[in-house]
Every structure is written in structure tokens, then in C-alpha cells.
Amino acid sequence: MAGKREQNREQNRLALIGAVLDSVAEKGISETSVSEIIQRAGLSRGMIHLHFGGKENLVQAAAHHSSEEYYDGLEALLQTAGDSPQERIEMIVRGDLSERVLNRRNVNIWYAFRGESRNRTAIAEHSDTRDGRLRGMIHNAFSRIVREAETPDASGAARDATHGTLALLEGMWTDFLLHPDRFDREEAARIIFRFLAAMFPAHFALSGAIRPQQEKGAAPAAPEASDS
Amino acid sequence: MAGKREQNREQNRLALIGAVLDSVAEKGISETSVSEIIQRAGLSRGMIHLHFGGKENLVQAAAHHSSEEYYDGLEALLQTAGDSPQERIEMIVRGDLSERVLNRRNVNIWYAFRGESRNRTAIAEHSDTRDGRLRGMIHNAFSRIVREAETPDASGAARDATHGTLALLEGMWTDFLLHPDRFDREEAARIIFRFLAAMFPAHFALSGAIRPQQEKGAAPAAPEASDS
């Protein structure tokens, strides 16, 4: 019953948001003008003001939307993971490095917004939200690992492991941003697990699936389906 | 000697570059207009076209300048470091996290340029150059460490340690970008060394001042039934 009226309305809202994200991913923020947006969305000039009250709010909504998409993808993956903390961490790491989450489009959008987040308050939240939610997921898992392991200074160890894992993931994203061609997802995951295995050998040494053989075997480079 | 003519010329060139960097750090790239730049530099409108041929080239020169500054700072620090590879790595890490290098101004500039680097070729080089040079420094040190330690698969270990350390540093920078207030340099360094100590206990265990907890006790009997 949604009403054709409201249905179209929402559809156009999403078209505008999608157009912003496409343009930001492809041309960058500075070249994402109102003209560019409405052309991509195939809508008229006034729609931005009508639906969002201005370009600024639209960009903010697009940032929020992108953030939600990122989390939906990650949490969907997490639901398919087992209950053990090491399984959850492994799923988070592999999910965060998977092609669905870590691809040219998302990385470009993410870093474009970050670069401008200084001024745009609402966009900074976008990054903060991600950080906060992801941190919570990882920290929960490490807390359990550390508790089981009866580590001295458990809370500190969990905190440091969380902070370190997040930093590693961030670094890998940056790596992908700067070298999308030569980026290797398997290598990125292997390195993270190598660090984790060194810190928690009982939990990650085997599950990490670290292959000692890293002769630069002609691993079939990921197809790298750079969209857009 | 220098000629008052040429002296002023160079001085104005630098004033323009400095104005761009100040503006980018403070207001972001999108708000760094020609008017903004010449106002900060206290020069006339035509200077940009005269000295750089256009705004685009000026911004590019500013990115290059910022990159050089970063490296000068880091290499100056490195000269005061000892010869041992662990000393050099520790100096790089602490230098990269020091207030002289990692501060709001630099981080804002760095990420602002990164966010737009997709389009601006020359700015992408700026990031690449940093990456290439820094990677070389770190990799050299790890190669020596790994060689001394007679690690199996030495080259792979050095490569992974380099990649991981770089990713950790990048992640810490991102952390600073998003939370400059609550960022803790000591904590960041401690976490990195904690990871390194876990990987190379003989080299970093003591200098890190944190005892790695990886030594499993006599009665570890992992409570986890599944693969540990």
C-alpha cells in the first residue's frame, strides 16, 4: 500500500544519495557539484533543495548512508561467524578486507569524506560511528580471549589488542587506497593474523592459516572488480 | 649576493605555499580558494598565476613541500639513532608519532590531500613517495633483524613485519585524525612495540618495557574445546 506518492519520493531520495556517492567515488568531493549530482540522478535541479534543504545536508545524508551500508555488510558477515571470540575476530578481519567491503568505491568514498571531515561535523560522526561500533565488536572478542588465557593485566591486553587490530585494519585500507592495483587481500589478512598469532599464540597460531610458503607463487590476483 | 630580486621572489613563493598549507589544515581543501590563499599570504591575486601558472600547480607544490618537510624531520631524527636495527626502528616509530611529525596541522594536511589524491596525479605521488621512502627505511632494519635471528623464511618475515609496522603507523595516524584530543602517543608507541615484541621477542621485548604474555604457563590446557 506504500502509496505511489511516497514510494517515488523515497526512490528519488535514494537516487540523489547514490548519485552523490558515485560522484564522490569517481571524481572526488571537490568535483561533486549540484549539476553533477542531478545529472547522475537524472532529476531536476530543485530536488536537492526539496528533499534535503541544500547540498550540504544531502552530502551529509550520503555519508551517513555509506556508513550504514558498511556496517550492514560487516554485521551480516558477523552473523555467519561462530561463537568463539577468535572466530569472530577472524570474521571481522576477513570481512573488513573482503571485496564486498574493501573496494575502490568504498575506499574512495571513505577517504574523501575523512579528508573533509574537519569542517563537516556530521561527516565526522560518520567516521566516529564506524570506529565506535567496530571497536566494540573487536574489544568484546579480545576481552573473552584474554579472560580465558588468564593474561596478566587482562583489560590492558584486550585494549591494546583491540587498538592494534583496528590500527592494522586502518593501515591496510590506506594501503588499498594508495595502491589498489597491487593490493593483496590474502597478504593483508596474513600479516594481521601473524601479529595476532604472535600475541595470542594459543588462539591464532593455527586458525590463522598462515602458510609458510610465500614464494611469490603466481597466486591468481584477485579479479579486483573495481566498480564504477 | 643573493640578489634582493630573487630573494623576494623565493620568499613570496614560500609564502604562497605556506598559505595553502595553513588553509588546507584549517579549512580543508574545498574552502581553500585563490582569495583565501592570497589573503593569508598577504600578496596580490596575480601572484599565483605568475609563480605557479595556476592554482592547481600551487597546490601540487604545496603537497610536495609538505612531503619534503615530513621526510626532513624524520631523517633528521634517524641520524641521531644508533646503528642497531632495533634502535632505528624504534626511532622511526617514535619519530613518526612525535609531536613534531604527528600533529593536527600535518595530519589535517595529509588526509586532506589523500582524500583528493584520486584525481590529482602529482598529489598521489606525494603519498607514494612517503610510502616508498619510509618502507625502505623500515625494511632495511627488519631485514637485518631477521637475518640475525635466523628466522625461517627470512625475507617473508621481514616483508610482513615492514608491512605490518607501516600499517600500524598509518592506523595510529588515522586515530589521531579522528580523535586528536584523546590520542595518547605513549599508548600508540606501546601498542606497536607490543606487537613487535611479540614477533621479535629477542629484539623488542626489553625496549618496549612491556612483557609479552605469549609464554604459556605450565597448565595452559586451553579451555576452548575447538581448535585453539
Add this chain to the structure above:
DNA sequence: GGTTTTGATGGACGATTGTCCATTTTTAAT
């Protein structure tokens, strides 16, 4: 001191920016 040379100035210029509204079109209600 006069002349040449070059750096520096600031306004003119067309292009493009984002906002806003009078108008038209479409859907829902009567």
C-alpha cells in the same frame, strides 16, 4: 641618473557555484 628588465598589482572577465521559487505535472481525495 637614465634605461631596461622583471616582479608585483588588482581589477575585468566568463564560467560555474548553490539557492530558491514560480510554474507545471502528477497523485490522492471528493
Add this chain to the structure above:
DNA sequence: ATTAAAAATGGACAATCGTCCATCAAAACC
């Protein structure tokens, strides 16, 4: 079928963008 309401249109508009050049000021040379 008619009316009321809402959504969509596209152009007008002032403001701002970056470029460029005619003009001016001053350092360098003779």
C-alpha cells in the same frame, strides 16, 4: 470528473570561482 495537495521541474539569481592582462613599482644594469 473535479478539486485539493504534494511533488517535480528548470530557469533566474547573486555570489564566487580561477584565469589572465594592462598597468605599475622597483631592482639591476649601463
